[in-house]
Amino acid sequence: xxxxxxxxxxxxxxxxxxxxxxxxxxxxxxxxxxxxxxxxxxxxxxxxxxxxxxxxxxxx
Numbered sequence: 575x576x577x578x579x580x581x582x583x584x585x586x587x588x589x590x591x592x593x594x595x596x597x598x599x600x601x602x603x604x605x606x607x608x609x610x611x612x613x614x615x616x617x618x619x620x621x622x623x624x625x626x627x628x629x630x631x632x633x634x
Contacts, residue, residue, distance in 0.1 A: 579588045
């Protein structure tokens with residue numbers, strides 16, 4: 575444990591109500607990461623065809 579919650583909030587756990595103290599952090603982080611990935615991909619413009627051809631030259 576890094577003690578980040580204790581440093582910021584003054585307590586050991588961010589959410590002390592059950593079942594959150596025993597829920598694996600990946601169960602919370604994975605959906606948030608997927609949402610962030612989708613959001614960034616939707617607001618990022620598509621690379622130019624010429625650039626993609628240069629990057630993948632010789633690969634079929």
